[in-house]
Amino acid sequence: MAIAVLIFALWIIYSKNIPSKERDWFILCGADCWFLLHILLLQKLGISTHIYLVDEIEASAKHHQPKWVRFWIKPTLALVLKNSAAVFAISEGFVDYLKSEFQCKAQWLPLPSQNAPVAPVILPSGNKSTRNIVFIGGLNYLYLSALKDLYEEICEFNANSNGMPPWILEVLSYCPPESLFSLLPDKKHLVFHKNLPTQERILRMSQASACFLPYSFSESERALVTTSFSCKILEYFTSASPILVYGPNYASIPRYFIKENLPVCTTSRNELRQALHQLDSIRSSDYLAKYYSAWRKHFSPEAFKNNVFSI
Secondary structure (H helix, E strand, O other): OHHHHHHHHHHHHHOOOOHHHHOOEEEEEOOOOOHHHHHHHHHHOOOOEEEEEOOOHHHHHHHHOOHHHHHHHHHHHHHHHHHOOEEEEOOHHHHHHHHHHHOOOOEEOOOOOOOOOOOOOOOOOOOOOOEEEEEEOOOOOOOHHHHHHHHHHHHHHHHOOOOOOOEEEEEEEOOOOHHHHOOOOOOOOEEEEEOOOHHHHHHHHHOOOEEEEEOOOOHHHHHHHHHOOOOHHHHHHHHOOOEEEEOOOOOHHHHHHHHHOOOOEEOOHHHHHHHHHHHHHHOOOOHHHHHHHHHHHHHOHHHHHHHHHOO
């Protein structure tokens, strides 16, 4: 990574044909701590930078970087924030974090999506013998414990269903399944698919009784779940299926769902258990109108443009 920074430095300093040197730069900044050095270099050259933070870099680095790297992240980030013309953050929790840790006044900038939550073009499956809850994405420390909780509640529900259609946890991931399988008592109520084509993934989400959006309750991951804002919400909105959120009330998406009064938000194991008994009624409610209103207000391209140009 240090070599990449050096190459970028040589290119930006010696290039004679970069018309954007005279313009403001809007920079998306993820979890790569080395990217901070790229931004710092641009600032040292007098380029006006507007940065959009989508990951809390320090918290992410503790899983991926050695101590000597983690040592310089915070002071470097502080300098980048100080030198930025504007700072945007992906969640309201991230805005609060930047104010608390760096005395930085950031603005919440929700992720944009062109696809509004509207009635699905794909009709729900006619197969009522099971009811599926779909999870998409990676199998990592932010999601595994919550997936385990949901599966255990599904097992308990199905064992005492009194003739009601059983629940199935359907996982659509790009990761090997072993990290999840090792946590579960069995796989009787689990369907796992790896690297499905996009259209089939959309079909399965649209036909699901709900889409699952979890966050870790672990105190060690508090900074990450407070600041991160899962892109899953936009894919789930597009599917037009109800979203089952599960995580602590300080996590960014539970906090957002509570603030906007969006269904279905659960912040404890007991609430998750109750939700399995209530999800069927959500499909016949006005949940989709609420999702559409939230999308238009915060996640539509128009909302994104208004937020950026308000600074």
